[in-house]
Amino acid sequence: MTADVLPNVRVxxxxxxxxxxxxxxxxxxxxEAIARASAADVDLLVLPELATSGYYLRDAEEVHSVAMTAHDPAFARWSAAAGKMAVVVGFAESDGETIYNSAAVVNGGGVLTVYRKTHLWGVEHESFTPGSAPPPVVDTAFGRLGILICYDMEFPELPRMLALQGADIIAVPTNWPPVPRPNGEHPPEVIQAMASARSSRVAIACCDRSGVERGNDWTRGSTVIGADGWPAGERVSDDCIDAKIAIDRDRRISDYNDALGDRRPQLYRL
Amino acid sequence: MTADVLPNVRVxxxxxxxxxxxxxxxxxxxxEAIARASAADVDLLVLPELATSGYYLRDAEEVHSVAMTAHDPAFARWSAAAGKMAVVVGFAESDGETIYNSAAVVNGGGVLTVYRKTHLWGVEHESFTPGSAPPPVVDTAFGRLGILICYDMEFPELPRMLALQGADIIAVPTNWPPVPRPNGEHPPEVIQAMASARSSRVAIACCDRSGVERGNDWTRGSTVIGADGWPAGERVSDDCIDAKIAIDRDRRISDYNDALGDRRPQLYRL
Incomplete structure (x- = not known):
């Protein structure tokens, strides 16, 4: 173990x-989920997108009825319960009359950041305003944590950017509706996470939904991908996927190559 | 079939x-490979990286002994044989004393473009100079063709950039040394191709090597990925993978979403 390697992170x-x-x-x-994770010595708990509200909200009135701010007492309660653990939770965030599809990072120090989803999927535009700030990277007890929400991750620019900003792990609250895929293949969103993890040598933890909501099923594709690009999670209960992730800030991939250092941004037109 | 959809391309x-x-x-x-492809009515033939020279060249002297320019009579012969077909072939390119790991696109019109690999792998730096120009997109009889070479493709910026420049298919001559992977998984380079194809709705055709070279084996992971992100190729002989690719310039992925149009480049720091 070199100085670059932090201890295993329980995700x-x-x-x-x-x-x-x-x-x-x-x-x-x-x-309850935070209490269970705390009892299991989890370092990073990722919960789904819009965990506070559900996804298939009927209309603007219902969206407003479940929207909250990061000053809501619930966040203070989760902060107290989290201690050193970082909790990433998706919520419908109100800012006056404007509603965002947001994710907060909470630990014993309070709400570390709130990210407002910048790439909205499907009819989300009817209920939510897209965020105007890029996704953040925040320091936690285990290392640097980047945040994306669901469809954001399908833009390869975003995990790349978070890795360039020093993220050790990227947490991605998601709500993945099932889509067809050939036999034996991972869900396509998992393939994108695998590719993004490997190309930037950064771990990615995606938390999907369970249950059935107004007749809509979910992929239940939650996955924790190591910085080597391979799935590292294990389903330890009906609803929890756990993994131990070794954080390695060395992005070298051979004696001659470095996943980020070999970039030639002056050639890229993006 | 709408006006946006071209006929199937035989790759x-x-x-x-x-x-x-x-x-x-x-x-x-x-x-011989070009003659076989022509007889099979192929529209796009992709050959490996450094097909003219082999990969594990011993030293500078051997590299120079196999280097050639795009004015070599071989290219004129391939042009005459190709007709409407586009042929992508990797070669060691000399420009005075400088040697590049290059790929040419050839059809009946001549050499349409030569691309010099911009991201060199491993000890390639000892033999080759990295290219200084971004990868090109050229018009062919079947549509717009983008070019990358092997390790280039592992930089998600590059397939994205070619898609933004209107590539319908990206051809990737490769030499993939085998790397470990979990049971049941695609080679990691294939996963990166799948993710890049899906995220930009662009087809990607990677041609790997066969044989054993100075004791070194190859992944033999050649693959043709459709714009939907799934492998579409079939191994029709020991050494050939064929696919029919429907080109669709419509990048919409739902009634509300567009793979390229939903980008927010003003937020990206790359």
């Missing part, structure tokens, strides 16, 4: 099944 | 086994 993706539109019930479910 | 990746350092033999082998 958990907890596939919650929020009750759509039932904020109180969902906040209690998140309390 | 072939022919995994050659050049004799390292034996230029004359390798040029004849390429003649």
């Amino acid at each position: 958990r993706c907890h596939e919650l099944a929020p009750r759509v539109g039932d904020l109180r019930s969902n906040l209690a479910m998140i309390d | 072939r990746c022919h995994e050659l086994a050049p004799r390292v350092g034996d230029l004359r033999s390798n040029l004849a082998m390429i003649d």
